[in-house]
Amino acid sequence: MTIQKKDLGAAVLATEYAVRGPIVARAQELEKQGKEIIYCNIGNPQSFGQRPLTWLRQLLALCEYPALMDLPLAVFPADAVETARAILEGSRHGMGAYSESEGLRFIREAVAEFIRERDGIGADPEAIFLTDGASKGVQTILKLLLASPTDGIMIPIPQYPLYSATITLYEGRIVPYYLDEADHWKLNRSMLDDSLRAARAQGTRVRAICIINPGNPTGSVLDEKNIAMVLDFAREHGLAVLADEVYQENIYLPGDRFVSFAHVLEAMGISDVSLFSFNSCSKGFLGECGVRGGYFEYRNVPPDVAAQILKLLSVCLCSNLAGQVATYAMVHPPRSGDPSYELYNREKKAILEELKLRAALLVEGLNKIDGVSCNAIAGAMYAFPRIMLPVGVSDEEYCMALLEETGICVVPGSGFGQAEGTAHFRTTILPPTEKIRQVVEKLSAFHESYVLVKY
Amino acid sequence: MTIQKKDLGAAVLATEYAVRGPIVARAQELEKQGKEIIYCNIGNPQSFGQRPLTWLRQLLALCEYPALMDLPLAVFPADAVETARAILEGSRHGMGAYSESEGLRFIREAVAEFIRERDGIGADPEAIFLTDGASKGVQTILKLLLASPTDGIMIPIPQYPLYSATITLYEGRIVPYYLDEADHWKLNRSMLDDSLRAARAQGTRVRAICIINPGNPTGSVLDEKNIAMVLDFAREHGLAVLADEVYQENIYLPGDRFVSFAHVLEAMGISDVSLFSFNSCSKGFLGECGVRGGYFEYRNVPPDVAAQILKLLSVCLCSNLAGQVATYAMVHPPRSGDPSYELYNREKKAILEELKLRAALLVEGLNKIDGVSCNAIAGAMYAFPRIMLPVGVSDEEYCMALLEETGICVVPGSGFGQAEGTAHFRTTILPPTEKIRQVVEKLSAFHESYVLVKY
Numbered sequence: 048m049t050i051q052k053k054d055l056g057a058a059v060l061a062t063e064y065a066v067r068g069p070i071v072a073r074a075q076e077l078e079k080q081g082k083e084i085i086y087c088n089i090g091n092p093q094s095f096g097q098r099p100l101t102w103l104r105q106l107l108a109l110c111e112y113p114a115l116m117d118l119p120l121a122v123f124p125a126d127a128v129e130t131a132r133a134i135l136e137g138s139r140h141g142m143g144a145y146s147e148s149e150g151l152r153f154i155r156e157a158v159a160e161f162i163r164e165r166d167g168i169g170a171d172p173e174a175i176f177l178t179d180g181a182s183k184g185v186q187t188i189l190k191l192l193l194a195s196p197t198d199g200i201m202i203p204i205p206q207y208p209l210y211s212a213t214i215t216l217y218e219g220r221i222v223p224y225y226l227d228e229a230d231h232w233k234l235n236r237s238m239l240d241d242s243l244r245a246a247r248a249q250g251t252r253v254r255a256i257c258i259i260n261p262g263n264p265t266g267s268v269l270d271e272k273n274i275a276m277v278l279d280f281a282r283e284h285g286l287a288v289l290a291d292e293v294y295q296e297n298i299y300l301p302g303d304r305f306v307s308f309a310h311v312l313e314a315m316g317i318s319d320v321s322l323f324s325f326n327s328c329s330k331g332f333l334g335e336c337g338v339r340g341g342y343f344e345y346r347n348v349p350p351d352v353a354a355q356i357l358k359l360l361s362v363c364l365c366s367n368l369a370g371q372v373a374t375y376a377m378v379h380p381p382r383s384g385d386p387s388y389e390l391y392n393r394e395k396k397a398i399l400e401e402l403k404l405r406a407a408l409l410v411e412g413l414n415k416i417d418g419v420s421c422n423a424i425a426g427a428m429y430a431f432p433r434i435m436l437p438v439g440v441s442d443e444e445y446c447m448a449l450l451e452e453t454g455i456c457v458v459p460g461s462g463f464g465q466a467e468g469t470a471h472f473r474t475t476i477l478p479p480t481e482k483i484r485q486v487v488e489k490l491s492a493f494h495e496s497y498v499l500v501k502y
Numbered sequence: 503m504t505i506q507k508k509d510l511g512a513a514v515l516a517t518e519y520a521v522r523g524p525i526v527a528r529a530q531e532l533e534k535q536g537k538e539i540i541y542c543n544i545g546n547p548q549s550f551g552q553r554p555l556t557w558l559r560q561l562l563a564l565c566e567y568p569a570l571m572d573l574p575l576a577v578f579p580a581d582a583v584e585t586a587r588a589i590l591e592g593s594r595h596g597m598g599a600y601s602e603s604e605g606l607r608f609i610r611e612a613v614a615e616f617i618r619e620r621d622g623i624g625a626d627p628e629a630i631f632l633t634d635g636a637s638k639g640v641q642t643i644l645k646l647l648l649a650s651p652t653d654g655i656m657i658p659i660p661q662y663p664l665y666s667a668t669i670t671l672y673e674g675r676i677v678p679y680y681l682d683e684a685d686h687w688k689l690n691r692s693m694l695d696d697s698l699r700a701a702r703a704q705g706t707r708v709r710a711i712c713i714i715n716p717g718n719p720t721g722s723v724l725d726e727k728n729i730a731m732v733l734d735f736a737r738e739h740g741l742a743v744l745a746d747e748v749y750q751e752n753i754y755l756p757g758d759r760f761v762s763f764a765h766v767l768e769a770m771g772i773s774d775v776s777l778f779s780f781n782s783c784s785k786g787f788l789g790e791c792g793v794r795g796g797y798f799e800y801r802n803v804p805p806d807v808a809a810q811i812l813k814l815l816s817v818c819l820c821s822n823l824a825g826q827v828a829t830y831a832m833v834h835p836p837r838s839g840d841p842s843y844e845l846y847n848r849e850k851k852a853i854l855e856e857l858k859l860r861a862a863l864l865v866e867g868l869n870k871i872d873g874v875s876c877n878a879i880a881g882a883m884y885a886f887p888r889i890m891l892p893v894g895v896s897d898e899e900y901c902m903a904l905l906e907e908t909g910i911c912v913v914p915g916s917g918f919g920q921a922e923g924t925a926h927f928r929t930t931i932l933p934p935t936e937k938i939r940q941v942v943e944k945l946s947a948f949h950e951s952y953v954l955v956k957y
Contacts, residue, residue, distance in 0.1 A: 048740045048774055049742075049773075049774055049775065049776040049802045049803060049804060049807075050646075050647070050742050050776040050803060050804070050807050051804070051807070052804065052806040052807050052810070054649060054709075055646060055647075055649055055807065055810060056648065056649030056650065057649070059645065059646060059649070059810055059814065060810070062813060062814065062817070063813075064813060064816050064817045066816075067603055067816040067819070075602075089600065089819075091595075091599050091600045092598075092599075093595055093596060093598035093599040094594075094595045094599040094600070097598075099596075099597075099598045104566050104567045105567060107563075107566040107567065107824075108562075108563040108564075108566045108567035108570060109563075111559050111562040111563045111566060111824075112559045112560060112562065112563035115563060115570070115577070118573075118577060122570070122573060139549075140546075140548055140549045140792075141548060141554075141792070142554075142792045142793070143547075143548035143552075143554045143789065143790050143791065143792050143793070144546050144547075144548040144549040144791055144792050145544065145546045145549070145784075145791040145792060146792065147530075148522055179634055179794070179818070179822060180818065180819065182817070182818040182819065183818060186817075186818070190514065190671070191505075191510060191514060192505070192510075193511065194509060194510055194511030194512070194514070195511065209817060209818075212817045213817065216645070216814070216817070254509075285503045287504075287505050318504075319503055319504055320504065321504040321505040329600075334598065335598050336598065336599055336600040336819070337595075337596075337597045337598050337599050337600060337601065337820070337822065337823035338597070338598070338822060338823065338824065339634070339819075339820075339821070339822035339823075347504045348504060348505060349504060349505070349506070349507065351507040352504075352505050352506070352507050352510065355507070355510060355514055355515065358517060358518075358519060359514065359517065359671070361519050361521075361522040362517070362519045362637070362641075362664060362667045362668065362671070363634070363635065363637040363638060363641070363664075364522070364544075364635065364637065364791070364794075365792075365794075366794070367634060367792070367793060367794035367822040367824060367825055368792035368793065368794075369562075369566075369793065369822060369824035369825075370822055370824075
């Protein structure tokens with residue numbers, strides 16, 4: 048007899064990842080039938096034509112095929128060639144060998160230097176692990192922390208479903224804390240206290256709190272005070288902190304800036320809270336989703352626990368080397384005066400300005416639709432508008448109908464979690480400016496007619 | 503309070519992966535102190551100077567930086583440029599976007615074509631998933647199958663510790679079946695029956711049997727009859743089959759050839775055994791360990807179960823695109839008459855002949871040592887000699903002493919499993935020919951003096 052679905056484990060069956068769930072499957076079907084689909088379900092910038100940064104791709108090409116370094120023509124700028132040479136030397140065996148399980152030491156040193164410069168704090172390359180995207184790092188730390196079925200992890204609601212999916216798969220408990228939509232999806236201490244109290248009342252041993260900053264799907268950006276509040280809370284209750292900071296370059300509102308958890312932890316002199324901070328090549332202005340590059344850094348983790356993390360990562364040997372090199376490109380951009388500097392900055396600026404423009408356009412458009420309201424997008428790559436639906440209509444149904452009618456593929460709010468009785472969807476801000484206008488128009492027309500018919 | 507080791511889960515703590523365990527950690531320490539280490543612990547060919555295949559690296563460089571296609575000089579052969587162009591067109595969004603969770607359709611089609619040609623059977627691209635090396639695929643399928651703590655998976659002893667580590671981590675039961683060292687580590691039906699009977703007597707629900715062919719660490723190669731026997735056994739007992747075929751190109755003895763489980767399954771017309779077959783870019787003659795490319799193919803898996811596999815893989819979005827392109831290069835080599843054909847074959851032949859020579863040299867040398875005996879290496883990349891040790895001395899101690907004394911880093915047999923009362927180690931055949939001779943000499947001298955002192 049072949050494998051039967053009924054014999055699979057409850058955790059596998061219960062795992063849900065809506066960003067690539069049934070609505071996306073339906074979109075792919077429709078696309079095969081010839082319908083034009085606008086994939087707003089996933090933060091995948093280059094699928095919308097965002098161009099890769101020349102610097103990063105030149106480094107990858109040179110490292111993959113070092114014979115290119117000796118071309119007689121000046122195909123590559125000198126700093127790209129020099130940097131690729133340094134990476135290959137630092138790697139000792141090039142791109143074709145497994146690296147240490149934690150990633151190439153040379154690249155971990157560059158990440159540490161990046162953190163030192165960004166945050167004005169010390170950073171230890173031995174406390175940095177290179178991973179296949181941020182996701183693999185998050186999964187490893189969640190696996191580490193979930194020791195028994197009564198262990199729980201605090202996650203924001205709404206959240207990025209990597210967290211809910213992984214906690215479910217590893218048979219832990221999701222401990223939700225509800226972000227305040229009426230206050231720009233911000234955090235406050237009382238919502239954290241409420242969440243923890245409720246979990247403990249159910250016998251849950253809460254192990255950690257996850258924070259996504261800038262927020263996915265909410266677009267909110269935390270300031271130093273918010274972060275200090277979270278760290279105080281974690282310290283008081285003996286929780287580890289997972290800081291998902293993959294959108295740290297995606298900040299759009301004047302006056303906002305990215306503040307890292309590591310910075311605040313050090314500023315407060317906290318040595319008794321374990322912190323894991325995640326970063327990725329897939330977001331920011333690089334948008335290199337395909338390379339699966341990323342890293343995490345830990346602080347205040349005892350060596351015998353760090354050894355367990357290394358062991359877990361070693362089972363699959365190492366993260367992919369192209370991803371490691373892309374991570375190097377991310378943390379080590381060309382410096383002022385280098386031949387690649389000007390082009391790099393031009394490309395970077397163009398991408399970030401476009402994203403800012405699209406974020407503003409999208410929110411403005413959404414808020415003009417009767418029955419739709421959306422907080423400003425301060426950061427990240429998404430809008431998460433609230434939609435007023437007729438009683439008995441779910442946001443899944445709404446999103447499926449939107450797809451069928453308009454070809455716009457978004458993810459229902461239920462895939463991220465939302466306050467009881469509310470409905471939302473998540474859409475990326477990534478379609479090109481003229482398409483954003485189209486999306487807003489189509490959404491508007493759809494919403495009006497859908498709600499009319501359903502009432 | 504920070505995370506404490508005592509709060510971690512039993513499964514995490516119990517997980518062991520000796521290929522990168524304490525002996526390797528010690529080797530890295532010694533290396534930092536200036537000692538020359540020969541890393542025979544891991545099948546990492548390019549760390550020993552094996553050169554990458556030009557074809558594969560040219561495709562990677564062209565796909566990463568397509569501007570190279572338009573160079574005025576003939577830096578790249580026309581077929582490499584054409585193939586890279588076809589991959590990029592097939593990908594639709596290039597290397598910088600997430601692909602479908604199962605991998606690019608264009609590349610899965612090429613894998614299906616490769617299987618059709620290799621095995622003379624049909625193959626469906628929809629039943630192929632591209633993964634970050636074979637390891638991630640194996641882990642996904644083990645997670646799928648282990649539904650409860652009484653579920654078990656049959657694995658060979660000795661085995662590659664990815665299996666034992668993952669089953670432990672996912673809280674399943676290891677069900678060992680012992681390969682017969684006296685008969686070239688071959689399989690027979692009675693050892694499978696014994697294993698299953700013992701497991702069932704302990705209340706274990708056995709879900710699947712894993713086979714590594716060619717064998718790691720044993721070096722044995724299965725013939726069609728062996729494979730048919732395993733499939734009959736699986737059918738009789740309702741087990742799924744995991745066929746780890748990552749060494750399918752590494753066959754050294756005249757008269758042996760690789761036969762796939764898929765081929766035999768189809769030849770026998772079996773439709774009621776679920777089969778998962780794994781392949782990788784890291785082994786064979788490519789030895790591209792750093793790229794983390796690989797795939798698995800399934801047969802006889804119901805659509806509702808396949809949907810669960812897709813869901814599990816979708817949580818981390820997709821495997822890395824460089825790995826996907828490397829997989830394409832592996833399954834789609836230059837054809838006779840193509841500009842790259844001759845060089846490709848020359849490089850391939852040179853690598854395979856070297857490996858064959860090293861395998862023979864190593865076994866011959868090992869068998870000359872008094873107290874060491876080793877089966878012929880028919881396939882894969884390892885020797886797994888049996889060593890006669892004084893009573894009370896473990897193979898861990900032996901390997902650690904070997905490292906301290908000679909700088910040779912091998913993995914103790916206990917890391918792979920072995921029959922009670924026997925001791926072994928695993929060493930790769932990968933050091934260059936002149937180093938293999940050195941390894942054998944050093945081993946011989948070490949063994950003699952170590953055993954002398956300990957008696």
